[in-house]
Amino acid sequence: GAGVSQSPRYKVAKRGQDVALRCDPISGHVSLFWYQQALGQGPEFLTYFQNEAQLDKSGLPSDRFFAERPEGSVSTLKIQRTQQEDSAVYLCASSSSGARTMGTQYFGPGTRLLVL
Amino acid sequence: GNSVTQMEGPVTLSEEAFLTINCTYTATGYPSLFWYVQYPGEGLQLLLKATKADDKGSNKGFEATYRKETTSFHLEKGSVQVSDSAVYFCALSEKSGGGADGLTFGKGTHLIIQP
Numbered sequence: 001g002a003g004v005s006q007s008p009r010y011k012v013a014k015r016g017q018d019v020a021l022r023c024d025p026i027s028g029h030v031s032l033f034w035y036q037q038a039l040g041q042g043p044e045f046l047t048y049f050q051n052e053a054q055l056d057k058s059g060l061p062s063d064r065f066f067a068e069r070p071e072g073s074v075s076t077l078k079i080q081r082t083q084q085e086d087s088a089v090y091l092c093a094s095s096s097s098g099a100r101t102m103g104t105q106y107f108g109p110g111t112r113l114l115v116l
Numbered sequence: 117g118n119s120v121t122q123m124e125g126p127v128t129l130s131e132e133a134f135l136t137i138n139c140t141y142t143a144t145g146y147p148s149l150f151w152y153v154q155y156p157g158e159g160l161q162l163l164l165k166a167t168k169a170d171d172k173g174s175n176k177g178f179e180a181t182y183r184k185e186t187t188s189f190h191l192e193k194g195s196v197q198v199s200d201s202a203v204y205f206c207a208l209s210e211k212s213g214g215g216a217d218g219l220t221f222g223k224g225t226h227l228i229i230q231p
Contacts, residue, residue, distance in 0.1 A: 004159075033218060042120070042205050042221030043160070059218065091160065105219065107152075107160040 002026065004108035006092050012114045013082045021077045021111045025094030032075050033105060034067055035091040043091050049075060050098055082115045089113070118143045122206045122222035129196055130230055137191040137225050139180075139206035147208040149173075149182050149189040150219065154203045163191075163204070201229045 005024045013019050025032050031050055035043035036059075046065065048056040051072035060067070064083075069075040079086055089110040097103025122139045129135060141147065151163040151173070164173030169184035178193045189206060206222040 035219075040223070042207070042223045043219070045218030045220070048218055056218065093160075104162050104165075106162075109159045 004092055004094050004106050006090075006108040006111050008111060009109065010112050010114075012116065014116055015084060016081050017115075018078065018080045019082055019113065021079075021090050021113070023075045023077070023092030023094075023108060025073065025075070025092070026096075026106055027073075029094035029096050029106075030098050031095040031103070031105075032069060033093040033095075034075070034077050035093065036061075037089040037091055037110070039088070046077070046090075079113075082113075084115050087113055087115045118147070118208060118210055118220045120206050120208055120220055120222035122204075122225055124223070125203075125226035126228050127225060128228045128230065131198055132195045133229075135191070135193040135196045135200075135227070137204055137206075137227070139189045139191065139222060141187050141189065141206075141208050143187075143208055143210055145210055147210050149180070150207040150209070151178070151180055151189070151191050152205040152207060152221075154205070154224075156202070160205065196227075196229050198229045198231055201227055203227070 007022045034046040037043040045059040047067045049069040064080045066078045089112050091110045092108045093105040095103040095105045119142045148167040150165045152160045153163045164175040166173040166182035172181045180191045203224045205224045207219040209217045
């Protein structure tokens with residue numbers, strides 16, 4: 001069956017450019033997460049949605065980062081005025097569970113962003 | 117805050133050797149613990165998990181036991197194969213089972229199995 005998909009898989013941006021990264025979660029999954037993975041590091045939590053509601057955005061590194069999930073399915077992570085330190089792999093994960101139940105997070109392949 | 121510390125790699129072993137990858141954690145409450153694996157060119161996959169103290173997670177010959185007294189969740193396998201070569205991440209979730217709470221990951225351990 002279809003897993004979590006992300007697009008584009010690779011993105012090269014010039015410093016100062018805006019980028020938009022897309023995540024298509026597994027159909028019907030309530031929860032959606034974004035993570036940032038720097039080279040040689042583990043993923044770090046950015047933000048969490050339950051359906052269309054963004055319940056936690058404590059991991060977003062600055063106000064240049066913005067995420068949305070307007071219809072409770074597809075999500076977009078937008079980075080404005082990209083900086084070189086934004087270069088990383090951005091991972092999306094989804095889960096069938098809501099906020100207080102157990103479940104497994106299924107990860108997409110990631111979008112590798114390189115800011116020049 | 118929460119944190120996960122795992123042994124640094126790369127770890128290089130011969131086929132059929134015994135594997136241990138150490139993982140310790142710091143958490144304020146009662147976390148659930150996970151091992152994720154990333155095979156070359158693929159996304160992160162859940163390998164196993166444990167949600168309370170003394171639980172043992174197991175999958176594909178890998179095992180890990182949730183040790184609250186030592187705040188550890190070491191990954192073990194009795195006889196590794198070349199196909200086990202991958203990056204392994206230990207992770208925790210502070211609240212209810214990791215379903216809808218952000219995971220805190222370790223830095224990952226690159227495992228290389230030589231024939």
